Amino acid sequence: MTQPQSLSYRDAGVDISAGDDLVERIKPFARKTMRDGVLSGLGGFGALFEVPKRYREPVLVSGTDGVGTKLKLAFELDRHDTVGIDLVAMSVNDVLVQGAEPLFFLDYFACGKLDVDTAALVIKGVAQGCEYAGCALIGGETAEMPGMYPEGEYDLAGFAVGVVEKSAVITGQHIVAGDIVLGLPSSGAHSNGYSLVRKIIARSRPDLDAPFDSVGGKMRTLADALMAPTRIYVKPLLALIAALPVKGLAHITGGGLTENVPRVLPENVKAVIGQSNWQRPKLFEWLQAEGQVAESEMHRVFNCGIGMVVVVAEEDVQRALHLLHAAGEMALEIGCIEARGEGEAPTIVV
Numbered sequence: 537m538t539q540p541q542s543l544s545y546r547d548a549g550v551d552i553s554a555g556d557d558l559v560e561r562i563k564p565f566a567r568k569t570m571r572d573g574v575l576s577g578l579g580g581f582g583a584l585f586e587v588p589k590r591y592r593e594p595v596l597v598s599g600t601d602g603v604g605t606k607l608k609l610a611f612e613l614d615r616h617d618t619v620g621i622d623l624v625a626m627s628v629n630d631v632l633v634q635g636a637e638p639l640f641f642l643d644y645f646a647c648g649k650l651d652v653d654t655a656a657l658v659i660k661g662v663a664q665g666c667e668y669a670g671c672a673l674i675g676g677e678t679a680e681m682p683g684m685y686p687e688g689e690y691d692l693a694g695f696a697v698g699v700v701e702k703s704a705v706i707t708g709q710h711i712v713a714g715d716i717v718l719g720l721p722s723s724g725a726h727s728n729g730y731s732l733v734r735k736i737i738a739r740s741r742p743d744l745d746a747p748f749d750s751v752g753g754k755m756r757t758l759a760d761a762l763m764a765p766t767r768i769y770v771k772p773l774l775a776l777i778a779a780l781p782v783k784g785l786a787h788i789t790g791g792g793l794t795e796n797v798p799r800v801l802p803e804n805v806k807a808v809i810g811q812s813n814w815q816r817p818k819l820f821e822w823l824q825a826e827g828q829v830a831e832s833e834m835h836r837v838f839n840c841g842i843g844m845v846v847v848v849a850e851e852d853v854q855r856a857l858h859l860l861h862a863a864g865e866m867a868l869e870i871g872c873i874e875a876r877g878e879g880e881a882p883t884i885v886v
Contacts, residue, residue: 549648549649549680549682549683550680550681550682551649551650551680554650554652554680555650555678555680557652558650558652558655558656558659558678559578559678561652561656561659562578562656562659562660562663563578565659565660565662565663565664565673566578566663566672566673566674568663568667569663569666569667569671569672569673570672571639571670571671571672572588573585573586573587573588573639573640573672574640574672574674578674578675578676580675582675583640583642583674583675585639585640585672585674585697587639587699588639588699591699591701592701593701593702593703594699594700594701594702595636595699595700595701595702595705596697596698596699597631597634597636597697597698597699597700598631598695598696598697598698599626599627599628599630599631599695599696599698600627600693600694600695600696601623601626601627601630601693601694601695601727602623602626602691602692602693602694603619603622603623603626603692603727604727604728604730604731605730605731605734606619606622606725606727606730606763607619607689607690607691607692608730608734609730609733609734609762609763610763611688611689613744613759613763615759615763616654616657616658616661617657617658617660617661618661618763618764618765619658619661619692619765620643620657620658620659620660620661620662620663620664620665620692621661621662621664621665621668621765621766621768622661622665622726622727622765622766623643623661623662623665623692623693623694624641624662624665624666624668624669624671624694624696624768625665625668625669625726625727625765625766625767625768626726626727626766626789627641627694627695627696628641628665628669628671628696628698628768628770629766629768629769629770629787629789629843629844630696630787630789631696631697631698632698632769632770632773632774632785632787633706633785633786633787633800633844634698634700634705634706634707634785635700635704635705635706635777635782635785636698636699636700636705637670637698637699637700637770637774638669638670638671638696638697638698638770639671639672639696639697639698639699640671640672640673640674640696640697641662641665641666641669641671641672641673641674641694641695641696641697642673642674642675642676642677642694642695643659643662643673643676643677643692643693643694644676644677644679644692644693644694645658645659645676645677645678645679645690645691645692646678646679646681646684646685646690646691646692646693647679647680647681647685647689647690647691648680648681648682648683648684648685648686648687648689649680649682649687650678650680651688654690655678655690658690658692659676661765662676662694665765665768668768668770668771669696669768669770669771670770670771671696671698671770676694704777706777706782706783706784706785706800707784707800708783708784708799708800708801708802708847709802710781710783711783711784711800711801711802711805711847711873712805712873713805713873713874713875714849714850714872714873715783715847715848715849715850715872715873716847716848716849716850716853716869716871716872716873717797717807717809717845717846717847717869717870717871717872717873718845718846718847718848718853718856718857718860718867718868718869718870719809719813719814719842719844719845719846719867719868719869719870719871720767720769720773720842720843720844720845720846720860720865720866720867721767721814721841721842721843721865721866721867721868722766722767722788722817722839722841722842722843723764723765723766723767723843724761724762724764724817724819725762725819725820725823725838725839726766726767726788726789726839726843727766727789728789728790728792728837728838728839729790729837729838732823732827732829732837733762733823735827736823736826736827736829739826739827740826740827742758742826743758744757744758744759744762745757745758745759746758748760748761748818748819748822749761749817749818749819758822761818761819762819766843767843767844769843769844769865771863772859772860772863772864772865773785773844773846775859775863776846776856776859776860776863779855779859780848780852780855780856780859781848781849781852782846782847782848782856783847783848783849784800784801784845784846784847785800785844785845785846785847786799786800786844786845787843787844788839788842788843788844788845789839790837791836791837792834792835792836792837792838792839792840793809793835793839793840793842793845793883793885794832794835794836794881794883794884794885795836795883796845797809797845797882797883798882798883800847801873801882801883803876803882804875804876805873805874805875805876805882806873806874806875806876806880806881806882806883806884807845807847807871807872807873807874807882807883807884808871808872808873808874808884808886809870809871809883809884809885809886810870810871810885810886811835811840811885811886813868813869813870813871814841814842814868814870815841816840816841817841820834820838820840820841823838835885842870845870846867847873853869857869
């Protein structure tokens with residue numbers, strides 16, 4: 537009677553050596569993100585971070601997110617170098633709106649079969665995002681799970697931890713009628729609404745590689761516009777927060793302007809935003825036309841060109857705009873805060 541063949545983890549579809557190779561490949565990327573406070577990073581069972589001593593009453597703020605179905609486009613286009621930036625941005629921007637400085641980030645990369653080259657590109661993007669945010673890529677997890685994902689596909693998740701002085705937490709509670717709403721431009725659809733984006737693409741069947749628009753004098757394709765990574769607003773907004781009283785911040789993600797701005801408003805006020813105050817990027821005009829998407833739906837699904845909203849007192853508007861422009865942010869005055877009547881929507885785009 538013949539003995540059954542001896543099986544290994546590799547026979548089951550998991551290549552431990554490939555995982556080890558990936559860790560070695562990403563160490564230089566992670567090393568570039570190190571900052572004060574990191575006590576131990578990649579390689580241990582848990583990463584250690586010391587809260588900066590300059591905080592007297594530190595409050596930790598955490599955020600977690602993924603990239604969503606934008607990954608489906610990444611697979612179809614074989615573009616994996618910027619989705620890691622998206623991953624970091626979605627969490628650090630959320631942490632930022634509480635007034636918190638992002639300290640560190642951890643990622644989770646899951647796949648059916650590990651392609652080291654692809655995974656290294658993705659994690660390199662994660663490290664880039666961490667550099668933009670000034671936080672450390674302190675750890676993460678790579679999970680190779682045969683049978684869980686289609687060949688060539690993967691999933692991403694991550695979370696950020698930040699810190700803010702207890703007395704400086706931004707809650708929006710001091711927003712009053714007469715305050716001004718500023719908008720910071722987005723780079724595109726960021727990481728939201730891609731189920732609808734893909735539906736529109738499937739119906740219109742455009743040439744994704746054809747010239748589409750120009751950014752900074754450089755022509756780009758529709759694929760470029762769709763895959764533009766989410767902007768990370770951390771550094772200019774932390775500088776603004778340190779310079780003047782910022783009353784409220786809203787990261788414009790899923791739900792668009794009409795559902796994210798209300799999250800920072802007291803119940804007695806509303807934000808009135810004038811869509812004529814900024815030029816909607818061509819990508820959103822194309823999506824609306826090709827998908828025949830109603831105007832109200834556009835503002836519920838997409839950021840429509842505004843990736844972050846800042847609320848300041850009227851007397852601080854010009855100084856805030858000056859500081860943001862000096863930091864490279866093309867911030868605009870896009871609306872105002874008004875008293876809210878019974879039954880009125882908390883945010884109106886007119």
